[in-house]
Amino acid sequence: MKIQGKMFIWLSVFVLIMAIVYGWWSKEPAGTTALFLAFGLCIMIGYYLAFTARRVDASAQDNKEADVADEAGEVGFFSPHSWQPLSLAVGGALAFMGVVFGWWLLYFSAPIILIGLWGWVFEYYRGENQNQ
Structure with missing residues (x-):
């Protein structure tokens, strides 16, 4: 989860820079607002993943020496079908x-x-x- 948290935080930095550049260049409020809202969503997801990664055990994706088989096993329960x-x-x-x-x-x-x-x-x- 650490990697995903860092990815979303860096993505939020990129989206913030693009929102500022787009807003300054285009003077168009709808797109600028959408980009600032996308920044907010990215930072919320990144913060949640980074916050959760500190409180759970490290998974195989956080270990650089891990094999693909280390993450094998039951993932969870998923509904087979529903109307x-x-x-x-x-x-x-x-x-x-x-x-x-x-x-x-x-x-x-x-x-x-x-x-x-x-x-x-x-x-x-x-x-x-x-x-x-």
Whole structure:
């Protein structure tokens, strides 16, 4: 994690320099604001990774003498399949279409979003994926 933290911090320095140069050269506020926001995001991620790297054990990627096999093993648990993101995507699309066509579409999209969110949160508490 140390390497990623340093990479993001150096990236944030580069983006800050580019934001200053772009803002000075173009006098265009939207792009300048976007670059300053990108700087903020990079510095937050870099700080988080550097902060976390000090509190966890060093991984194989932090050791220059490590082999590829040193990082082998279980990474974590990943859901094999889920229909809930489709429900959230449909509900979100309807909600954003409500901005264009009328706020009345939120009456239809809000229940779809809530059902999808409820199903995603409680997916492993019922049905075939229930933990025993």
